[in-house]
Amino acid sequence: QVHLVQSGAEVKRPGASVRVSCKTSGYTFTAYYIHWVRQAPGQGPEWMGRINPNSGATTYSPSFQGRVTLTRDTSNRTAYMEVGNLRSADTAVYFCAREGDAMVVPWIAYWGQGTLITVSS
Amino acid sequence: DIQMTQSPSSLSASVGDRVTITCRASQTIRSYLNWYQQRPGEAPNLLISAASTLQSGVPSRFSGGGFGTDFTLTISSLEAEDCATYYCQQSYGTPWTFGQGTRVEVK
Numbered sequence: 001q002v003h004l005v006q007s008g009a010e011v012k013r014p015g016a017s018v019r020v021s022c023k024t025s026g027y028t029f030t031a032y033y034i035h036w037v038r039q040a041p042g043q044g045p046e047w048m049g050r051i052n053p054n055s056g057a058t059t060y061s062p063s064f065q066g067r068v069t070l071t072r073d074t075s076n077r078t079a080y081m082e083v084g085n086l087r088s089a090d091t092a093v094y095f096c097a098r099e100g101d102a103m104v105v106p107w108i109a110y111w112g113q114g115t116l117i118t119v120s121s
Numbered sequence: 122d123i124q125m126t127q128s129p130s131s132l133s134a135s136v137g138d139r140v141t142i143t144c145r146a147s148q149t150i151r152s153y154l155n156w157y158q159q160r161p162g163e164a165p166n167l168l169i170s171a172a173s174t175l176q177s178g179v180p181s182r183f184s185g186g187g188f189g190t191d192f193t194l195t196i197s198s199l200e201a202e203d204c205a206t207y208y209c210q211q212s213y214g215t216p217w218t219f220g221q222g223t224r225v226e227v228k
Contacts, residue, residue: 035217044208045157045165047217061216062122095164105171106212107155111164 002026004096004112011118012086019082020115022096029077030054033099035108036070036081040092048094051079086119093117123147123211127220135228140196142223144209149189153213156185156194158205159222165208169194201227 007021022034036048049060051070058070069082079096093114100109124147134140144154152172157165167176169185172192182197196203204227209220 044222045210045219047219049216059215063216097164100167100170102170105153105155107167107170107210108157108165109167111166114164 002098002110004098004110006094006096006112006115009116009118011120014087014119014121016086016119017082017084018086018117019080020094020096020117022079022081022112024077024079024098027098029072030074033106034070034072034079035097035099036068037095037097037108038090038092039095039114040089043092045095046092048081053079083117086117088119091117091119122216123150123214123218125209125211125218125220127207127209127223129223130221131224131226133226133228134199136199136201138199140199140203140225142194142207142209142225144187144192144194144220146190146192146211146213150211150213152188153211154185154187154192155210155212156183157208157210158203159208160205168207196225199225199227203227 003025005023030053033050035050037045039045048064051058053072072079095114096112097108098110100107126145154172156169159165173185184195206222206224
């Protein structure tokens, strides 16, 4: 079965950076996009971007362009999301997620457990 | 960005009621519309893809419809376990965007 296991919660100071890992298993890592979605307390999900694990090509939301970097390590079947210049508004649960077997319309089929990032001075 | 607007933002209904949630896109998204259910403390869970395709394992009381800019999620007979927040999400163009959510309370 498909699993996405994320790294643990972190507390960061404003201005710092954080990197979240997402280790996958149960499928061919390079065959499906990995997306990153965050959810601030009491808010709806917000799409941050995606990475093609095969090519490494990335697409970012304009809201995060220049501050978020998505990478992957194919040998370890792991995706990474780094956010720089953190501010209090970045306090949220960050999810990695894998696309489903869509023929035409893509969707998110599997989610990591989420990683709480708290930004506080 | 394509804006997704859901209504209502919350509702309260009784077991057995028919419930309908609407989602409107700011431009046409054809059928590139997915619906997720999220319970507190959990990740979202896909219910319906491509506007109307029920995912395996999802109860048949859930259904979706619509095309272009206007979509609906219907629960034909509400059950207690349906207490959750429901989100629409478009995958027609990047950035993918979600609606603000509809919180469903079961009386």
